[in-house]
Amino acid sequence: SQQGEEDPQALSIQEGENATMNCSYKTSINNLQWYRQNSGRGLVHLILIRSNEREKHSGRLRVTLDTSKKSSSLLITASRAADTASYFCATGGNMLTFGGGTRLMVKP
Amino acid sequence: DVKVTQSSRYLVKRTGEKVFLECVQDMDHENMFWYRQDPGLGLRLIYFSYDVKMKEKGDIPEGYSVSREKKERFSLILESASTNQTSMYLCASSPSLGTNEQFFGPGTRLTVL
Numbered sequence: 023s024q025q026g027e028e029d030p031q032a033l034s035i036q037e038g039e040n041a042t043m044n045c046s047y048k049t050s051i052n053n054l055q056w057y058r059q060n061s062g063r064g065l066v067h068l069i070l071i072r073s074n075e076r077e078k079h080s081g082r083l084r085v086t087l088d089t090s091k092k093s094s095s096l097l098i099t100a101s102r103a104a105d106t107a108s109y110f111c112a113t114g115g116n117m118l119t120f121g122g123g124t125r126l127m128v129k130p
Numbered sequence: 131d132v133k134v135t136q137s138s139r140y141l142v143k144r145t146g147e148k149v150f151l152e153c154v155q156d157m158d159h160e161n162m163f164w165y166r167q168d169p170g171l172g173l174r175l176i177y178f179s180y181d182v183k184m185k186e187k188g189d190i191p192e193g194y195s196v197s198r199e200k201k202e203r204f205s206l207i208l209e210s211a212s213t214n215q216t217s218m219y220l221c222a223s224s225p226s227l228g229t230n231e232q233f234f235g236p237g238t239r240l241t242v243l
Contacts, residue, residue, distance in 0.1 A: 053229070055231065063237060064134070064237050065222075065232075065234045110173070112232075114230070116178070116230060118230065119175075122172040123172060
């Protein structure tokens with residue numbers, strides 16, 4: 023069973039717009055991670071947020087974590103066509119459990 | 131730079147063949163993982179190894195085995211490939227200390243005919 027569930031499953035936006043993806047999880051966590059996967063490739067780690075953090079930034083990425091609601095969001099600001107990819111949240115210890123992912127398409 | 135490599139990007143095999151998928155990491159990581167990824171099902175963990183010669187079953191180990199004879203190499207074996215094992219296979223590694231960030235290989239797209 024999947025610990026994390028992303029929402030929406032698919033998102034299509036124009037270049038320059040912001041993209042927001044959400045992740046819900048079921049059990050308590052130490053941290054939550056976000057990964058990106060370009061079509062047909064492996065996953066790439068984007069950002070990790072610890073359970074005692076509420077918000078974290080990395081370049082155009084902003085991640086929030088609400089442990090009371092067991093949810094996280096990933097915001098990509100000023101999106102580019104190169105941001106087109108699938109985005110996954112993941113929780114767990116040594117063995118991560120990944121959500122089903124959000125497929126983001128950024129149209130030029 | 132951190133690197134995880136997989137032996138093949140694309141592989142086509144016939145039903146009943148024995149298939150070896152190889153994964154090598156150059157980061158001296160203790161943990162290594164094999165996942166399969168299917169549309170609508172996300173990533174599912176097949177096997178996990180936390181040390182040489184050690185292995186743990188993941189969520190879907192049936193029909194697979196693994197081998198970890200050296201720290202840097204983790205092999206996934208399909209003893210008798212079946213069409214329902216057609217999938218994208220992803221290998222990953224992570225250190226046992228520090229964050230649990232996983233580093234992924236590029237994936238092997240296996241087709242079993």
